[in-house]
Amino acid sequence: MAFYQNIPFFSIFLAMFAGTVSSVLKRKAARIFNIIVISSIMIASAVLAVFLYREGISYTFMMGHFPAPWGNEIRAGVLEAGMALFFCVIMLLSMLGGHHKLDEEVEETKQNLYYVVVNLLLSSLLAMIYTNDLFTAYVFVEINTIAACGLIMIRQIGRTIEAAVRYMIMSLLGSGLFLVGLVVLYDLTGHLLMSNIREAVTSITANGEYTIPLLVSISLMSAGLAIKSALFPFHAWLPDAYGYSTASSAAMLSSLVSKGYIFLLIKIYYRVIGIDLIRSYRLTDVLFIFGLAGMIFGSLSAIKENDIRRMIAYSSVAQIGYIYMGIGMGTQAAMLASVYHILMHGATKSLLFIAAIGLTDVSGYSRQFIQITGAGYRNKIAGIGFTVGALSMVGFPGFSGFISKLLFAQAALQNNTGKMLSALIVLGISTILNAIYFMKTVIRIYTPVKDSEYPVRPLKEQKLYATVIVAFVICNLFLGLASVFIEEWIQKGLAIFG
């Protein structure tokens, strides 16, 4: 076995180890250590991605001395390695971009705990990406849930505590449903390893046994993960959790945590059960409808919002709807669009959250639209970042959002007439609604105000922040302009994913 194949295992263990170590470090040391850990995992994942992309293979890695199904196993392929790389990049940028807010909003003695939570969150995301065992996935879903609660309430104001309680209740309901589904599936198949479950599921469906328990089990798992990833109408926990937590947390929660669950769901559909079976149960149709509803209602809520952070949060509901719409179409092209949308939304939503704090900082820390008038002139780099993010979300050509909308539209054409028409119409309506609230905000931040009471923040005072915004913009442009390469990579990954 080549040495580079150890990288997934090293990444997970390094992140977990970093979580433990951060608990005894001081604030500054913990921060530096956290950055080093994320960057090294990022570089390692990049190496892995390059190697796997060249060879176009996926391989399993035995966690311990015993082969699966007796021991644990992880599996890495082109798609997994790329996803890990992407998650690390976004996490690094989110941490760097929001770290000055962390100093303002979080008690000094609790800051090292924040890094513990972040490192463990990274480990759980990596484990969810790489694992080839459903129970391991469940264990790390638990870590992810608790860590996300910590991320929300590290800033201790009333709204975040309320949001964390709400998140905890909803998310644990989701975990519970996932666990019940997992238990039923184990009872039917006798396995926890994904590839073995697949074999067992194929044989029991061929014999026509256990149709009802299998359907219930898959539905419970889907519902659980849908609640955790805030699919409409299970999004009640989302606006406060994203809107009031500290900026890094909001960026990571929106662009990574929910995406981890979606990735797990895709894995369950493609690797564990098989998408053909899911389609024959018509589960994809259910997800499709909920996705469409989310695209409309998420945007409508965002239009009504008068608080910039909550508006961006509601926009996430709409974007999650897009991803589920793609999963719901159930074709290879739609899945490609969904995975691309995961990337696009991850890169753009974190940019928007990080840019929004730059705008609110120069508006007396108020998030109301009336106060942020003209903020784009007072903090130029944040204004540019927000504009790029907004254009990308709306689907302006050149940015990543355009490509993902194009891919969705192309994928819709391959479906039957009903699905095609509804997908295309809703896509159009949703794009217009997106444009309404995002362009309104962009116009607002570039509306000049005479003798504003708030000071201008020059570029010199915020070099790190400016670098992060520029990096985000580059990331976005890369996704948009090099889309052919990205698509090819996702296609290659999906081909060997199942």
Next chain:
Amino acid sequence: MSKLRPSHKDKRAISFQEWMDGSVDPYLGNLEMKPQELKQETREQFEERMQDYARMNAQLYDTEKNTGVKLFRVVFQITSVIWVLLLIGILLLTVSHLPPNGNPDNPANNEVSQRYIERGLQETGAVNIVTGMILDYRAFDTFGESNVLFVATITVLILLRKNKKMHNELDMKEDPDEEKYEPESDNILKTVAKVLVPVIFVFGLYVILNGHLGPGGGFSGGAIMGAGLILYSITFGFEKTERFFTEKTYKWLSFIALTVYCVSKAYSFYTGANGLHSIIPLGTPGAILSSGLIFVLNICVGMVVTCTMYAFYAMFRKGEF
């Protein structure tokens, strides 16, 4: 002024403008604005206001007067009952279709459990098959589980730990309610605890150390040790507990436990996956120092669980150690 008070014909344009501004100010141009005076109220006024508030709430949720609430409650209750019944029905239907319990031909009785039972002893060196499974065959999951406990304590610390600096600044060095954390001098409790606590500790240690030989292990033994620690601090007070178990002890104990687990298992996984020779001996099954890493890992898990139990207790009781 006339510009500020537009005619009603432009109402749509105005609401659009207001929406653009993000502001709806109905008083603009209609009412002379005066800066508000600082509100000062006496105790009676405050009580009156609170009473009004309570009365208002009572009336608002009085179903006889507010039909909207009544309708909502009825619809909500009916829908939730229907949903729950539906879910119960679905789950009962599922259970009735599951493989019958205890049937030897069930899918779960396959080669996986067979190997655990038949070859578990020689492959892991643990007499207790369950311990062999969770700490050797599936040690990665258990490492995840210990980290779940760890991250849970960290989250509780984030939520409940008092900010000492802020307390000092506010000159709250002496908490007047300090005594309420201390137990009342209950002789029966003290006498019983004096006898019980050492026994509990020894039994907890026994369960942890004996995890690979008989029933027990890190999770159960750690729970026993944690319970003993909590009993000790209930009886003799935090002050005495802090002589040997402070926040620092907690921090370093869980750090050491998780680090040992992480490093040793990383070595074991690395050698296992790459087909290298591992230097960890399995020992003679049945001896106390046997079964390779399982013995060490049980101690680590026990430490983490003990710390977690006590940290939860201390945090919820007092907000600090």
